[in-house]
Amino acid sequence: MSTDKRRKRPTRTDNDPVRVYKDGRISYWTGGRPGAGKRTLQRCRTVEEAEAVAVKLRVRLARIQGAAPEARTTLDQSFQAMLIWMRENNRPSGTISQYKSNWNKWVPADIGATRCIDVELRHWAAIFDHATKNDASKPTIKAVARTLNAFTTFAFERGYFDIAEPFGEPRARRSIVTRARNSAPDPSRHHNVTLEQCPTLADVEKFALAFEEHYPGYGYRLVMLALGTGMRINELLALRHDSINLRTGEVNVNAQLDRATAWPAARLPKGNKTRTALMWSAIAPIAATLIEDSLKRPETDPEHGWLFPRHRSTTSWADRAGYLAGRALSSCDWDWTFHWLRHAYASYSLAPKDAGGYGLDLKAVSEWLGHSRPSITQDMYVERHTNDVTRAQETTALLPGVTRSA
DSSP states (O other): OOOOOOOOOOOOOSOOSEEEOTTSEEEEETTSSTTSSOEEEEEOSSHHHHHHHHHHHHHHHHHHHHOOGGGGSBHHHHHHHHHHHHHHTTOOHHHHHHHHHHHHHHSOHHHHTSBGGGOOHHHHHHHHHHHHHTTOOHHHHHHHHHHHHHHHHHHHHTTSOSSSOTTOOHHHHHHHHHHHHHHSOOTTSOOOOOTTTSOOHHHHHHHHHHHHHHSTTTHHHHHHHHHHHOOOHHHHHTOBTTSBOTTTOEEEEOOEEOTTSOTTOEEOOGGGOOEEEEOOGGGHHHHHHHHHHHHHSOTTSTTTTBSSOOSSOSSOHHHHHHHHHHHHHHHHTOSSOTTHHHHHHHHHHHSOGGGTSOOOOHHHHHHHHTOSSHHHHHHHHOOOOTTHHHHHHHHTSSOTTOOOOO
């Protein structure tokens, strides 16, 4: 007769993956049936609460047990599958790039690591909580929601989700997005940019010289042309020898390099609108040298006529140029970004002469920058004149049209 007094574990005779104990504990198998997956314990305050939780657990575990293999992949994995499918089916490269950017930036790592079968409304809420916490703008919130909705449709149609609304009821999702948008900053209400905030000419020179080290022969001129035209970096990279009228200073801004496609692919500028920018006359000599250099290249050279040839880039010159700008910023310890050259152009163009600017017309500068309305430009850049009360008294001493007698 055996003397082993160890208690043997009772054998389960049913196939219920969830067991409720009288003290409010719950034990369940994560695989959806006894012995499958990992045995997990959960404690509830009462037996009644435990029974209610057990009902929901059984439904979820039943889904897991009967789910397709795709449903056990993570959200990150299934999203990558969507991007691959989009590329194979020649979907717009800009859309693919935007979806990828939205996902990588705004979906937290722990949410991306969640299995498709485990997705709930709380995961949707966590994504937009993260976006709100990190100051996502209203358009960004809208873009993230659009990305998630497109992904949900793709994943359900291909078996990654076993229900059509894995992130919860549509009304609840919309409510979360609405709250996130209502609390997000409005990009149309820009912070005012003043001359005091902008880099001085000495600051710009420092940055231009640093850029020259990383982009020999062209870095300096790229920075100075950005300052003198207010153009964005991808717009500058799309300039050709016939884009600039040296006599009038007008710059035809009808394209920007496409980051998502290999050089020389281009697309319309921001807002899908072309425009004519005005180059400061002081920058015209620099533009002239760029045009001259572009035409010196042999006509058989693919870069013949382009003002800014590629530097160690055979595909995405736009991304490479952005990388070089970052290197230049770090090497000279510049306190701004490349985009601040555009702010400087606007600020110096609009600031009154007694404040160190050119005092140019607001509506004209707004059109050169490509703003949809002058109020945007005014809210961002227009500064008051110094001693404006005294100045107003002097200016209005005579009625309009009356000249001062000798």
